[in-house]
Amino acid sequence: MAEQLTLEKLKNSVGKEVAVSSWFEVDQARVNTFADCTDDHQWIHVDPVKAKDGPFKTTIAHGFLTLSLLSHFHFEVKVFPSDIKLAVNYGLNKVRFLNPVTVGSKIRARFKVLSMEEKGHGRILMTLENTIEAQGADKPAMIAETLTLLFV
Numbered sequence: 001m002a003e004q005l006t007l008e009k010l011k012n013s014v015g016k017e018v019a020v021s022s023w024f025e026v027d028q029a030r031v032n033t034f035a036d037c038t039d040d041h042q043w044i045h046v047d048p049v050k051a052k053d054g055p056f057k058t059t060i061a062h063g064f065l066t067l068s069l070l071s072h073f074h075f076e077v078k079v080f081p082s083d084i085k086l087a088v089n090y091g092l093n094k095v096r097f098l099n100p101v102t103v104g105s106k107i108r109a110r111f112k113v114l115s116m117e118e119k120g121h122g123r124i125l126m127t128l129e130n131t132i133e134a135q136g137a138d139k140p141a142m143i144a145e146t147l148t149l150l151f152v
Contacts (some may be wrong), residue, residue: 004082007152010126013113019077023106023135024069026061031103034065048103061101066142070130073109079128086151090125093145099137106135114145124150 005018028048035041043050044060051059074080080087101107114127125147132142 004078005080006083007081007124007150010081010113011116014116015113017110017112019079019111021073021077021109023108024072025106026065026069026101026103028059028103031059031061031065034062034068038062038064040064056100056102059103061103063095063097063142066097066101066107066132067095067144069107069132070109070144070146073111073130077109077111079111080148081150084150084152085122088149088151090147090149093127093147095142095144097142099134099139099141101132101134101141105137107132107141108135109133119149122152124152126150 010018031045035046040062044054044056045062046059048059051057110131110133112129112131114129115125117125117127119125126149128146128148130142130144130146131140132144134141
């Protein structure tokens with residue numbers, strides 16, 4: 001189980017990696033469920049037979065599914081400090097999908113604190129670099145900068 005980070009530790013970790021998640025398998029059932037939720041049933045995601053002849057030779061996860069799994073990884077590694085009242089999504093600076101996540105592969109997340117900006121009135125804007133890597137891949141699947149407003 002991950003050690004809970006504190007606000008002080010995060011403030012002192014700007015520019016440093018603070019956590020790495022465990023591996024998480026992305027299976028076809030999850031991809032299909034995401035397709036149903038978003039009405040994105042493109043064959044590269046949901047048709048394993050047709051995908052065998054496609055550019056990736058198998059089905060791949062939606063980029064936005066990969067992005068949405070950051071919530072799972074954030075809570076697993078306890079990246080939100082234990083000594084705050086509330087953390088809310090504030091947005092994204094940028095997201096890049098660099099490598100496909102093939103169905104059946106395992107992914108994990110690495111978290112680096114980019115900034116901790118005091119916003120006044122007991123609020124701090126935390127910017128994290130979130131890197132999703134697929135087991136055995138030579139480059140990350142995704143890199144995203146997330147913004148989280150922390151209420152202290």
